[in-house]
Amino acid sequence: MLNVVTRGVFVPVGAGTSGGDPRSSSCNSRGIGNPAVKGCGLIRSEPDGRGRAVTKNELIAAVADKTRMPRMLAAAAVDATFEIMTTTLEQGDEVKITGFGNFRLIKRAAREGRDPRTGAPVEIKASKRPRFTPGKALKEAINR
Numbered sequence: 001m002l003n004v005v006t007r008g009v010f011v012p013v014g015a016g017t018s019g020g021d022p023r024s025s026s027c028n029s030r031g032i033g034n035p036a037v038k039g040c041g042l043i044r045s046e047p048d049g050r051g052r053a054v055t056k057n058e059l060i061a062a063v064a065d066k067t068r069m070p071r072m073l074a075a076a077a078v079d080a081t082f083e084i085m086t087t088t089l090e091q092g093d094e095v096k097i098t099g100f101g102n103f104r105l106i107k108r109a110a111r112e113g114r115d116p117r118t119g120a121p122v123e124i125k126a127s128k129r130p131r132f133t134p135g136k137a138l139k140e141a142i143n144r
Contacts, residue, residue, distance in 0.1 A: 089130055099137035106131045 054062075056078070064074035085095050085103060095103040110126040134142075 099135050101134040
């Protein structure tokens with residue numbers, strides 16, 4: 001099995017029929033499959049060599065392909081996951097996914113900034129931001 005990390009998204013790709021060799025699977029109707037075939041798989045890179053971001057639709061297609069569930073159910077599962085994570089963070093709680101990582105809120109204090117056009121001082125309000133801390137298994141997968 002080939003594991004891919006594209007800009008923070010860990011996606012297993014190419015569960016083929018011969019022992020998980022990604023080269024043995026072919027591109028299916030969702031565009032997921034053999035990464036060696038142009039336009040297939042979630043392994044893509046920009047001309048400058050950087051990885052490309054996986055879109056929500058590509059993530060849904062990968063979940064549908066990996067779990068062999070209809071695309072509508074995969075979309076509902078992905079949407080429900082994001083909704084639950086958002087609601088949990090809104091309540092001030094953490095989301096801990098063992099082996100993947102933790103999502104938590106950090107509080108940013110109010111501070112004074114500068115308007116870049118005029119240089120005049122501007123008050124920036126206090127805010128909350130989500131922060132992701134990768135887990136051990138994700139770090140190890142990235143650094144193989």
